[in-house]
Amino acid sequence: MRAKLAQQVESLLPAAVADLVRLCAHPSVSAQKLGVEECARLLASMMEEAGLSTRVLPSPEPGYPVVYAERKGRSPKTLLFYNHYDVQPPEPLGEWLSPPFQPTKREGKLYARGVADDKGHIAARLAAVKALLNADGELPCGVKFISEGCEEIGSPGLHKFVEEHKALLAADACLWEGGGVDWQGRPSITLGLKGILYVELECRAASRDSHSSYGTVVPNAAWRLAWALSTIKDRNERVLIPGFYDGVRPPTAAELAAVDALPAEDEELRRSLGLSGFVLGLRGSAWHRKHTLEPACNICGMESGYTGPGAKTVLPSWARAKMDFRLVPDQQPLDILAKLKKHLAAQGFEDIQVKARDANEMPARTSMDSPFVELVKVTARDVYGVEPLLVPNIAGSGPMYLFSHGLGLPIASAGVDYPDNHIHAPNENIRLEDYRKGILHLAAILDAFGRA
Amino acid sequence: MRAKLAQQVESLLPAAVADLVRLCAHPSVSAQKLGVEECARLLASMMEEAGLSTRVLPSPEPGYPVVYAERKGRSPKTLLFYNHYDVQPPEPLGEWLSPPFQPTKREGKLYARGVADDKGHIAARLAAVKALLNADGELPCGVKFISEGCEEIGSPGLHKFVEEHKALLAADACLWEGGGVDWQGRPSITLGLKGILYVELECRAASRDSHSSYGTVVPNAAWRLAWALSTIKDRNERVLIPGFYDGVRPPTAAELAAVDALPAEDEELRRSLGLSGFVLGLRGSAWHRKHTLEPACNICGMESGYTGPGAKTVLPSWARAKMDFRLVPDQQPLDILAKLKKHLAAQGFEDIQVKARDANEMPARTSMDSPFVELVKVTARDVYGVEPLLVPNIAGSGPMYLFSHGLGLPIASAGVDYPDNHIHAPNENIRLEDYRKGILHLAAILDAFGRA
Numbered sequence: 081m082r083a084k085l086a087q088q089v090e091s092l093l094p095a096a097v098a099d100l101v102r103l104c105a106h107p108s109v110s111a112q113k114l115g116v117e118e119c120a121r122l123l124a125s126m127m128e129e130a131g132l133s134t135r136v137l138p139s140p141e142p143g144y145p146v147v148y149a150e151r152k153g154r155s156p157k158t159l160l161f162y163n164h165y166d167v168q169p170p171e172p173l174g175e176w177l178s179p180p181f182q183p184t185k186r187e188g189k190l191y192a193r194g195v196a197d198d199k200g201h202i203a204a205r206l207a208a209v210k211a212l213l214n215a216d217g218e219l220p221c222g223v224k225f226i227s228e229g230c231e232e233i234g235s236p237g238l239h240k241f242v243e244e245h246k247a248l249l250a251a252d253a254c255l256w257e258g259g260g261v262d263w264q265g266r267p268s269i270t271l272g273l274k275g276i277l278y279v280e281l282e283c284r285a286a287s288r289d290s291h292s293s294y295g296t297v298v299p300n301a302a303w304r305l306a307w308a309l310s311t312i313k314d315r316n317e318r319v320l321i322p323g324f325y326d327g328v329r330p331p332t333a334a335e336l337a338a339v340d341a342l343p344a345e346d347e348e349l350r351r352s353l354g355l356s357g358f359v360l361g362l363r364g365s366a367w368h369r370k371h372t373l374e375p376a377c378n379i380c381g382m383e384s385g386y387t388g389p390g391a392k393t394v395l396p397s398w399a400r401a402k403m404d405f406r407l408v409p410d411q412q413p414l415d416i417l418a419k420l421k422k423h424l425a426a427q428g429f430e431d432i433q434v435k436a437r438d439a440n441e442m443p444a445r446t447s448m449d450s451p452f453v454e455l456v457k458v459t460a461r462d463v464y465g466v467e468p469l470l471v472p473n474i475a476g477s478g479p480m481y482l483f484s485h486g487l488g489l490p491i492a493s494a495g496v497d498y499p500d501n502h503i504h505a506p507n508e509n510i511r512l513e514d515y516r517k518g519i520l521h522l523a524a525i526l527d528a529f530g531r532a
Numbered sequence: 533m534r535a536k537l538a539q540q541v542e543s544l545l546p547a548a549v550a551d552l553v554r555l556c557a558h559p560s561v562s563a564q565k566l567g568v569e570e571c572a573r574l575l576a577s578m579m580e581e582a583g584l585s586t587r588v589l590p591s592p593e594p595g596y597p598v599v600y601a602e603r604k605g606r607s608p609k610t611l612l613f614y615n616h617y618d619v620q621p622p623e624p625l626g627e628w629l630s631p632p633f634q635p636t637k638r639e640g641k642l643y644a645r646g647v648a649d650d651k652g653h654i655a656a657r658l659a660a661v662k663a664l665l666n667a668d669g670e671l672p673c674g675v676k677f678i679s680e681g682c683e684e685i686g687s688p689g690l691h692k693f694v695e696e697h698k699a700l701l702a703a704d705a706c707l708w709e710g711g712g713v714d715w716q717g718r719p720s721i722t723l724g725l726k727g728i729l730y731v732e733l734e735c736r737a738a739s740r741d742s743h744s745s746y747g748t749v750v751p752n753a754a755w756r757l758a759w760a761l762s763t764i765k766d767r768n769e770r771v772l773i774p775g776f777y778d779g780v781r782p783p784t785a786a787e788l789a790a791v792d793a794l795p796a797e798d799e800e801l802r803r804s805l806g807l808s809g810f811v812l813g814l815r816g817s818a819w820h821r822k823h824t825l826e827p828a829c830n831i832c833g834m835e836s837g838y839t840g841p842g843a844k845t846v847l848p849s850w851a852r853a854k855m856d857f858r859l860v861p862d863q864q865p866l867d868i869l870a871k872l873k874k875h876l877a878a879q880g881f882e883d884i885q886v887k888a889r890d891a892n893e894m895p896a897r898t899s900m901d902s903p904f905v906e907l908v909k910v911t912a913r914d915v916y917g918v919e920p921l922l923v924p925n926i927a928g929s930g931p932m933y934l935f936s937h938g939l940g941l942p943i944a945s946a947g948v949d950y951p952d953n954h955i956h957a958p959n960e961n962i963r964l965e966d967y968r969k970g971i972l973h974l975a976a977i978l979d980a981f982g983r984a
Contacts, residue, residue, distance in 0.1 A: 278843045286806060286807055287806030288806075291928070292828075293726065293828070293928045294828075295828035295830030295858060296811075296927065297814055298805060298810065299811055302831035302834050303765065303831055305758075306761040306834070307762055309758040309762075315759050349746075349750075353739055353742065353849075354738060355737075355738055359748075367749055370748050371749045374748055376744075378847055379758070379837065380744055380838050380843075380846050381836060381837030381848065382754050382757075382834050382836045382839070383834065384831070385834065387834070392832060393856050394832050394833070396831070396833065400839070402839070402844070406745055406748070439843075477745070
């Protein structure tokens with residue numbers, strides 16, 4: 081990257097760390113309604129300070145405002161940054177080595193709730209903008225920031241917000257929240273997320289429980305549920321819902337090669353979970369391919385009848401299961417929901433109700449052929465000095481499709497994370513060296529995007 | 533029956549009701565450790581008053597004493613009465629129309645906790661003994677009473693007690709606790725009980741829960757349990773454990789005919805449970821045959837993962853189910869347990885542990901050809917004026933096999949019950965007319981047994 085730009089980043093670094101400390105010192109726990117609106121105002125003032133034109137926009141659903149900021153650049157092209165300024169609850173407090181909202185430096189790391197997820201990314205992006213303005217007096221391209229306040233509670237309202245602000249959010253590419261390096265220091269660029277369908281199955285077999293001696297004749301909701309579940313996925317991990325796999329877009333050769341190039345993580349996870357092995361004996365790249373590129377059908381919980389200590393001889397009248405389906409492109413949650421309902425009815429389980437929660441999400445995956453992906457990759461190689469990894473999609477879910485599908489943007493990630501960042505857990509942290517490199521990479525991306 | 537004997541019963545009746553009131557006024561809640569030992573002493577004194585030689589014997593396991601009483605008779609033959617003097621907890625107290633331990637007469641009924649289960653039977657049997665002594669100055673046959681104090685908590689120690697007191701308990705036949713008339717006033721004579729095997733299945737698939745996005749690769753305990761359960765019983769209600777049905781003794785033609793003669797109860801139960809139908813569409817005598825003569829395999833409860841409100845995306849590391857198997861002659865609990873374990877291992881479910889509770893029970897069924905059954909039936913027909921019903925076994929379980937197998941006794945029931953007696957529930961009651969007829973029948977049984 082340009083020496084002048086790199087120099088600006090270096091001289092800005094102490095102020096960028098101070099900004100991050102200021103942002104993390106302010107609680108913004110959406111699940112606990114703690115400080116979120118005040119944090120939105122703080123963030124807006126920091127965006128103004130960075131030279132951005134900023135508005136605090138109300139959420140269309142009950143929830144916290146969206147902080148929107150923008151600035152035009154030399155090029156007509158615009159890069160959109162998606163972030164969130166809310167954080168997870170800090171509990172359990174006793175496990176923090178320093179107070180969660182009192183950002184603390186130790187051994188080259190900065191500890192605070194939200195420092196990695198997601199305030200470190202916001203502050204790094206603002207620092208990159210400032211460095212470019214200091215270096216050139218103008219930005220190489222237009223930038224737009226959308227920072228929501230409800231990500232940690234499932235982004236209610238974001239769908240509607242994006243729908244209602246398509247013109248405001250119009251851009252040429254999007255940098256997603258998160259992103260960073262792996263254990264070996266290689267930048268890892270994520271291009272997608274899985275979708276999710278979350279359902280609750282409820283069997284009501286009778287109006288009340290019976291004495292278990294009626295197990296000969298009275299329909300038992302727990303049996304009904306166990307049988308129904310066993311028709312949904314078999315012991316070979318094959319989902320048996322007709323048409324379930326219809327929407328799965330076959331991965332490209334490039335996607336398969338990218339997944340095969342990912343560093344092995346199965347053995348470490350196996351030990352950490354105390355497993356003798358994974359399902360189907362999967363290891364290495366077969367493990368990675370299934371985990372990354374195939375949908376999952378998971379039982380999150382089951383409950384029926386008596387579950388206390390000792391023996392109770394009861395025949396349960398109801399049984400419930402919670403399930404989630406992690407979907408890959410181009411599976412669609414509502415299509416899978418319809419197929420699940422049809423399957424259960426066809427199997428004779430009309431006594432089982434399927435309720436889906438509202439907040440289901442579509443899968444999203446940007447093509448590895450996208451020039452924007454190439455740009456993020458090339459600049460990463462330049463800044464980090466190693467070949468970056470490309471992840472077609474991670475196994476988790478999020479609202480990325482609102483931007484990739486809804487706004488038609490190529491999306492990639494670049495940021496300040498590393499694997500031991502303890503997000504959603506006590507002692508959340510980033511390494512300050514990752515923060516420095518992340519800012520350099522973000523500045524290089526903006527610089528290259530203006531020239532592309 | 534002999535007019536002189538019937539007359540003695542009638543003149544004893546007020547005192548017999550007073551005795552029952554005295555016994556029921558004394559709480560003896562084994563589960564709550566409430567008054568049980570004092571009630572044993574009260575019962576022993578009432579047995580002494582009735583002219584029986586009585587001993588209060590300690591239980592071999594931690595628990596309450598057995599009240600043992602005996603008296604020789606004219607004939608060398610001896611009839612053994614099995615009863616229990618402990619009662620169920622009276623809660624919920626607010627639903628009782630009169631206090632549970634303040635026996636109260638209303639509309640020809642006597643209400644009290646334990647009046648039907650099982651103190652009414654004890655008092656009726658003592659009244660029959662007294663009537664015979666009043667009429668003849670001696671008993672027509674020997675009698676022995678064994679009244680335990682732990683029946684409502686699963687009879688811990690009864691197995692050992694019977695084992696250790698075989699000589700003391702030696703007899704020629706046994707009258708079981710319970711017995712009475714059906715809704716149409718027909719005496720119903722029960723000859724058996726099902727056995728029971730109670731197990732807990734526990735799957736441990738990992739050392740801790742995972743994020744549900746690992747549903748592609750990490751073994752899920754809830755799935756493992758659902759699949760394992762579906763290999764135990766199929767949707768046609770067939771138990772799939774190899775050899776499960778091997779021990780089932782085919783019912784005799786007389787047993788089938790007796791079951792077919794039982795009054796229909798399926799339609800009333802169907803309505804009460806709000807069912808559209810029973811399993812396999814069973815009705816009428818097919819319903820009765822399956823319910824009475826076939827074993828049951830029941831899930832009592834299931835638990836795994838997250839079962840609270842809303843959605844949690846978790847992959848559970850453990851799952852548990854509680855099950856009971858109701859067994860018919862000559863199935864044996866420990867044999868079924870071994871077959872279940874072997875089946876799960878053969879199906880590849882080595883990760884599922886099977887724990888059986890100690891208090892499993894063998895099935896028991898006295899032959900309908902037994903002369904003692906004929907005696908109870910003939911005397912019932914005489915006293916009640918209608919043809920009695922014979923029930924080869926009820927669907928519930930109990931320690932009857934300790935007496936039928938352990939002591940080699942034919943066993944039948946005769947007593948003071950009717951279907952609306954609310955045992956184990958608020959407003960437990962018997963009808964005083966059933967009490968009168970029950971005492972007559974018991975006296976007639978003893979009289980005939982001495983002459984047989």
